[in-house]
Amino acid sequence: MKRLFAALIWVFAWVGADAQPYKLLGGATALGGDCYQITKAAPNQRGVVWRNDKIKLNEPFDLEFLMNFGDRDQNGSDGMVFILQTAGNDKLGPNGRDLGFSGIFPSLGVEFDTFQNNRTGGTGYGDPEFDHIAVVSNGNGNHTTPHTLFMPVPALESGRNIEDGRGHLVRIAWNPTARELDVYFDCQQRVKLRKDLITDLFEGQTEVWWGISGSTGTAYNRHTVCLLPRTPFQSTMTVCAGESGTLTSRMAVDNQYRWFPAEGLDNPTVRSPKVRPLRPTTYTVSYRNHCGQSVTDTIRVSIATSNLELGKDTTLCEGQTLTLSTHCQNATTVLWNDGTGKATLTVHQPGRYWVRVEEAGCVFLDTVLVRLESCQEANVYIPDVFTPNGDGVNDVLTLHYSGIDSYEFFVYDRWGVVLYKGELNKAAWDGQNYPAGLYTWVVRYRFTDQKQQKHEVRKMGQVQLWR
Known part of the structure; x- marks a missing residue:
C-alpha cells in the first residue's frame, strides 16, 4: 500500500523589515515600508543598502524599485547605482562622483547619474550633459575607459530632468539563457546589455550580492529607494506534487489583477493567489503598472514529482x-x-x-507493509551427529529433503574453510580424513510454492563428527 506525501522545502517568501533583509552602511537609513534613504540632502554623503541574501545569475531575475533622486536640479548630485558584486556585503565606495561604488571589485553597476562631472575640474570623466543611465564594471564610472559596458543614454527618452522629487519606477531584468541585462526607467527600456556576467565579470561565480548605493559631493540631493514588495519577480516556480504554492504578480497601480487560467487558483483576481495545479501550467496575469500601462506577465508553474516507489504490500x-x-x-x-x-x-x-x-x-x-508467514512447502533436514566409523550405520552426513528444485550444501571447518560442497542428489559427506569435532554446514535451496512463486532459502547449522 503506497502513501505518497510531498512538501515544498524551499518557499519563496518576502521577508519583512523585522527580519532585517538588508544591511545598511554609511549614511543609509530605513524609512519603513521597504523604503530606504541612501543619502540625506547634504554635501559629501554616501550610503548603500545591501540585500542580505545573494541572487543567482544562473537563474533569471526581475527586480523593481522606486528611485527618488531629490528635487534639486541646479546644484543637485550625484545619483545612485544598482550593484552586483562578489566582494561582500560590507563594501561602500567613496562619495561624490563615485556614487559609493568605486573600488568594489569584481562588480557590475547600473548607474543613474544626475551630475555632469566633466564640467568641474576638467577631469574628462565622459559624463554627458543629461541625467543618464550607463552600465559599468569593477567600480569604475569613468566612461572614457573600457570599464563602461554600455555607454550613457538619457534616463528618460525625452532627456528630461529626473531630479524632480518624484519616485521613478526602475526595473532590472536578467536572462541567463540569452545573457541579456535589460534596464527600464519609468516603463521605457533604456538598456539592453548582452554579456556573459558569470564568466566575463565574476570568474564563474553564480551567486552575487546585490544592492543600491548613492552619494553626494559639493552639490547634493536626497536619494531614496523603495523596494517593491515581493521582489524579485518569479517567472518560473515549482510546487511539490499534491501541494500548493503562491503566485505573485508585480505591483499594479490600482491593485487590480486578472489571472488566466483560473484552474488551480484559489482567487484569480488577487495579486498573490494560491496555486495547486494538476499539471504543469503557464499562468498569465494582466494589470496596469505604475506608468498606467497595460502589462501581461507569465509564470510557468512546474510540478516536482518523484520516482519513489516501494511497491505493493x-x-x-x-x-x-x-x-x-x-x-x-x-x-x-x-x-x-x-x-x-x-x-x-x-x-x-x-x-x-x-x-x-x-x-x-x-x-x-x-x-510498505511486509507480512511473514510459514509458506514452507519444501522440507530440509540435516542430522546433528554422524559417526563415519565404517559400521554401516550413520556413516555419512546426508541432506534429507522433499519439494526442492535445487540446492547447494557446504561443510566448513572452524576457520571457515570449505571442506565439502554437494548438489542435488549428491549431498553426502563421509568425513573421511577429518578429526572428530564440531563442523558448520550451510544449505541454500530453492523451491516453488503452490502459487508458483519462486523462493530461495538459506539455512545454517552445526554437526558433531564422532569416531
Whole structure:
C-alpha cells in the first residue's frame, strides 16, 4: 500500500523589515515600508543598502524599485547605482562622483547619474550633459575607459530632468539563457546589455550580492529607494506534487489583477493567489503598472514529482529477505525508518517500513507493509551427529529433503574453510580424513510454492563428527 506525501522545502517568501533583509552602511537609513534613504540632502554623503541574501545569475531575475533622486536640479548630485558584486556585503565606495561604488571589485553597476562631472575640474570623466543611465564594471564610472559596458543614454527618452522629487519606477531584468541585462526607467527600456556576467565579470561565480548605493559631493540631493514588495519577480516556480504554492504578480497601480487560467487558483483576481495545479501550467496575469500601462506577465508553474516507489504490500516466507529501493537517482537525502540513509534497505522481519526522500526541493514519503508467514512447502533436514566409523550405520552426513528444485550444501571447518560442497542428489559427506569435532554446514535451496512463486532459502547449522 503506497502513501505518497510531498512538501515544498524551499518557499519563496518576502521577508519583512523585522527580519532585517538588508544591511545598511554609511549614511543609509530605513524609512519603513521597504523604503530606504541612501543619502540625506547634504554635501559629501554616501550610503548603500545591501540585500542580505545573494541572487543567482544562473537563474533569471526581475527586480523593481522606486528611485527618488531629490528635487534639486541646479546644484543637485550625484545619483545612485544598482550593484552586483562578489566582494561582500560590507563594501561602500567613496562619495561624490563615485556614487559609493568605486573600488568594489569584481562588480557590475547600473548607474543613474544626475551630475555632469566633466564640467568641474576638467577631469574628462565622459559624463554627458543629461541625467543618464550607463552600465559599468569593477567600480569604475569613468566612461572614457573600457570599464563602461554600455555607454550613457538619457534616463528618460525625452532627456528630461529626473531630479524632480518624484519616485521613478526602475526595473532590472536578467536572462541567463540569452545573457541579456535589460534596464527600464519609468516603463521605457533604456538598456539592453548582452554579456556573459558569470564568466566575463565574476570568474564563474553564480551567486552575487546585490544592492543600491548613492552619494553626494559639493552639490547634493536626497536619494531614496523603495523596494517593491515581493521582489524579485518569479517567472518560473515549482510546487511539490499534491501541494500548493503562491503566485505573485508585480505591483499594479490600482491593485487590480486578472489571472488566466483560473484552474488551480484559489482567487484569480488577487495579486498573490494560491496555486495547486494538476499539471504543469503557464499562468498569465494582466494589470496596469505604475506608468498606467497595460502589462501581461507569465509564470510557468512546474510540478516536482518523484520516482519513489516501494511497491505493493507483500508477504515473505520464513527465511526470505526483501530488498526495498527508493528508485530515486537524484535524491539529496534518504532516511529509512531504521535510521539508515542508503538507497536500499534489506528486510527479513514483518512490519511497516517507510522511507523519507528529499528530491527536487521536495520531501516525499512512501511506506510498505511486509507480512511473514510459514509458506514452507519444501522440507530440509540435516542430522546433528554422524559417526563415519565404517559400521554401516550413520556413516555419512546426508541432506534429507522433499519439494526442492535445487540446492547447494557446504561443510566448513572452524576457520571457515570449505571442506565439502554437494548438489542435488549428491549431498553426502563421509568425513573421511577429518578429526572428530564440531563442523558448520550451510544449505541454500530453492523451491516453488503452490502459487508458483519462486523462493530461495538459506539455512545454517552445526554437526558433531564422532569416531
